[in-house]
Amino acid sequence: MAQLEEYADTPEFKEFVSREYPHEIEEWDNSLSRRNFVKVMGASLALAGLTGCVIQPSEKIVPYVNSQMGLLPGKSNYFATAMSLGGVAVGLLAKSYDGARSRLRVIPIIRVAAERRMCSRRRQCLECSTLTGRKRW
Amino acid sequence: MAQIFRKSANNIAKISLITVVLLAGLGFYAWTQFARSSYLTGQYLEIQQPVQFSHKHHVGDDGIDCRYCHQTVETTASAGMPSTQTCMNCHSQLWADAPYLEPIRASFRDNKPIQWTRVHDLPEYVYFNHSIHIAKGVGCSTCHGPVDKMPTVYEENTLQMEWCIQCHREPEKFIRPKSEVFNMEYRPDDTDQATRDQLKVDYKIRSREMLTSCSTCHR
Numbered sequence: 001m002a003q004l005e006e007y008a009d010t011p012e013f014k015e016f017v018s019r020e021y022p023h024e025i026e027e028w029d030n031s032l033s034r035r036n037f038v039k040v041m042g043a044s045l046a047l048a049g050l051t052g053c054v055i056q057p058s059e060k061i062v063p064y065v066n067s068q069m070g071l072l073p074g075k076s077n078y079f080a081t082a083m084s085l086g087g088v089a090v091g092l093l094a095k096s097y098d099g100a101r102s103r104l105r106v107i108p109i110i111r112v113a114a115e116r117r118m119c120s121r122r123r124q125c126l127e128c129s130t131l132t133g134r135k136r137w
Numbered sequence: 138m139a140q141i142f143r144k145s146a147n148n149i150a151k152i153s154l155i156t157v158v159l160l161a162g163l164g165f166y167a168w169t170q171f172a173r174s175s176y177l178t179g180q181y182l183e184i185q186q187p188v189q190f191s192h193k194h195h196v197g198d199d200g201i202d203c204r205y206c207h208q209t210v211e212t213t214a215s216a217g218m219p220s221t222q223t224c225m226n227c228h229s230q231l232w233a234d235a236p237y238l239e240p241i242r243a244s245f246r247d248n249k250p251i252q253w254t255r256v257h258d259l260p261e262y263v264y265f266n267h268s269i270h271i272a273k274g275v276g277c278s279t280c281h282g283p284v285d286k287m288p289t290v291y292e293e294n295t296l297q298m299e300w301c302i303q304c305h306r307e308p309e310k311f312i313r314p315k316s317e318v319f320n321m322e323y324r325p326d327d328t329d330q331a332t333r334d335q336l337k338v339d340y341k342i343r344s345r346e347m348l349t350s351c352s353t354c355h356r
Contacts, residue, residue, distance in 0.1 A: 056258055056260065058184075058254055058255065059254075059258055060252045060253065060254060060255065061218050061252075061253045061255055062218075062250045062251070062252050063217070063218035063219060063220050063221075063250060063251070063253075064220040064221075064222075064250060065220060065221040065244055065245060065248050065249070065250050066220055066221070066222045067220045067222050072209055073213060073215055073217060074213050074214055075213055
C-alpha cells in the first residue's frame with residue numbers, strides 16, 4: 001500500500017489535485033502554513049478552555065484576638081493623641097490604615113510652635129510607635 | 138490513475154463533518170456545565186473550620202444579630218470576622234470548659250488569632266463591596282441563603298459572573314426594604330413588585346447600563 005505522501009509528491013497527483021480542487025494546488029505543497037494554522041488554532045482553543053478551569057487555592061480570614069476600637073479594615077482610622085515635647089503636651093492627629101502605615105498631624109491651633117519643636121526632636125511618639133512598631137515619623 | 142477515494146467517501150465526509158460539529162457542540166455544553174458545577178465553584182461545599190462554629194445555634198436558636206460578629210458589613214467592603222474576644226464575651230462564662238471551645242480559649246490565652254478558612258472567595262480581579270449592597274436593600278439571605286439554618290456555612294450561590302449580572306440587570310426583582318436586610322425569615326414575595334420598583338427609585342439605584350458595565354466589578 002502506498003502512503004498518501006508518496007502520492008502527494010508525484011506529478012500525476014498534483015495534476016489530479018489541480019483538476020479536482022484548482023484553488024488548492026498552492027496550499028497543498030505548503031505544509032508549513034498548514035501546520036502553523038493548526039498550531040495557532042490549537043493555542044487559541046487551549047486558551048479559550050483555560051479560563052473556567054482554575055481552582056483557587058483556599059484562603060484564610062484572620063481576625064484580631066482583641067477587638068480594636070473603631071478600627072475598620074480597609075479604611076483609614078483617625079484619632080487624637082498627644083506627645084510630650086520638652087515637658088509640654090502637644091496635641092496630635094494621627095492617621096492609621098489597618099493599624100499599619102500612618103501619618104501624624106499637629107492639631108492646627110498649636111501648630112506653628114509645635115511643628116518647630118517636632119523638627120528639633122526627631123518626632124518620636126510613644127502612642128504611635130506602639131501602634132505601628134515604628135519609632136520615627 | 139487510480140481513484141484514491143471511492144464514491145461513498147463523499148457521504149462519509151459529509152457525515153463526519155456533521156458528527157464533528159455535533160461532538161464539538163456536545164463538548165462545549167459539557168464544558169459549560171462542568172464550569173458551573175460545584176466541583177469548580179465550590180457551591181454547597183462544607184468546609185472544615187478550626188472550631189465547629191454553628192450559625193444554626195448562634196443565629197437560629199440564640200437569635201444573635203449578624204452585626205454582633207460581622208461588625209463591618211454595613212461600613213466596609215469586607216463583612217469582617219469576629220475577634221476571639223467577641224466569642225469570649227459569652228464563652229468565658231457559657232460552656233467555659235467545653236473541650237471543643239479549647240481553640241478559642243487557646244487563642245485568647247496565647248494572643249494568637251484563629252484562622253478561619255474562607256467559604257466565599259471571589260478571584261482577586263473582582264471588586265466586591267458589602268456596604269453598598271446592604272445600603273441599597275440587598276439582604277444577606279439573598280446572596281448567602283438560609284445561614285441561620287446552617288450548622289456549617291456553605292456557598293448558596295455560585296458567585297460566578299452570570300450570578301452577579303442577573304441581579305445587576307434587574308435589581309428591582311431582588312431588593313427589599315432596608316429594615317429587612319438582616320431578617321432571615323424574609324421571603325422574596327413579602328413585598329410586591331410595585332413596592333420594589335418604588336424602592337429602586339427611593340434608594341437611587343443606578344441604571345442597568347452602569348451596573349453591568351465591566352468596570353463596576355473589574356477595576
